Amino acid sequence: DGGITQSPKYLFRKEGQNVTLSCEQNLNHDAMYWYRQDPGQGLRLIYYSQIVNDFQKGDIAEGYSVSREKKESFPLTVTSAQKNPTAFYLCASSHWTGDSNQPQHFGDGTRLSIL
Amino acid sequence: KQEVTQIPAALSVPEGENLVLNCSFTDSAIYNLQWFRQDPGKGLTSLLLIQSSQREQTSGRLNASLDKSSGRSTLYIAASQPGDSATYLCAVRRGSGSARQLTFGSGTQLTVLP
Numbered sequence: 001d002g003g004i005t006q007s008p009k010y011l012f013r014k015e016g017q018n019v020t021l022s023c024e025q026n027l028n029h030d031a032m033y034w035y036r037q038d039p040g041q042g043l044r045l046i047y048y049s050q051i052v053n054d055f056q057k058g059d060i061a062e063g064y065s066v067s068r069e070k071k072e073s074f075p076l077t078v079t080s081a082q083k084n085p086t087a088f089y090l091c092a093s094s095h096w097t098g099d100s101n102q103p104q105h106f107g108d109g110t111r112l113s114i115l
Numbered sequence: 116k117q118e119v120t121q122i123p124a125a126l127s128v129p130e131g132e133n134l135v136l137n138c139s140f141t142d143s144a145i146y147n148l149q150w151f152r153q154d155p156g157k158g159l160t161s162l163l164l165i166q167s168s169q170r171e172q173t174s175g176r177l178n179a180s181l182d183k184s185s186g187r188s189t190l191y192i193a194a195s196q197p198g199d200s201a202t203y204l205c206a207v208r209r210g211s212g213s214a215r216q217l218t219f220g221s222g223t224q225l226t227v228l229p
Binding site for chain 2: 041042043044088092104106108
């Protein structure tokens with residue numbers, strides 16, 4: 001089945017540690033996105049990528065890094081510089097065309113907690 | 116800066132009721148507006164997408180309307196069922212810049228009581 005796979009479902013980070021969240025899609029989508037969701041709040045954009053080997057900062061990129069070496073994969077690293085990383089992280093993908101009405105499709109998320 | 120507000124934050128209704136969820140946005144220069152459903156601990160499922168030139172979209176028991184000039188959208192759910200219990204989020208796609216990013220509201224948590 002086509003879709004977006006995020007792993008792991010739960011992740012724990014120690015102080016000073018970098019952790020990487022995986023996002024893979026087999027929808028042949030050009031664009032991929034990472035969002036952060038805090039309790040009772042909407043999603044905020046961390047990074048997005050329109051094409052392989054290119055990515056742009058979103059609204060809250062500080063303390064995060066990404067790479068886009070393959071069309072199917074867009075891993076997110078939460079670095080030790082991110083002082084409040086506990087949140088629910090969602091990955092999404094979409095076609096990237098001149099038509100801005102392409103919907104985004106979401107994975108099931110990774111919940112990151114601090115030990 | 117675009118801001119999206121959803122009121123109420125939580126809503127509880129008995130099964131069978133028709134209900135309306137509200138979404139408002141501050142900048143009317145949008146490309147489209149999307150309504151999503153989120154089940155606990157899960158990702159988002161797209162329900163309806165309304166283009167900026169449209170007034171409403173329908174899918175089954177769901178009807179979403181858009182009034183760009185007043186910066187408002189509503190999601191109407193007819194004959195609610197316990198399976199409709201979830202958090203409903205609206206998001207607007209920004210009208211400027213190449214990113215055309217989504218700005219999300221904080222959601223309305225709906226509980227439909229059997």
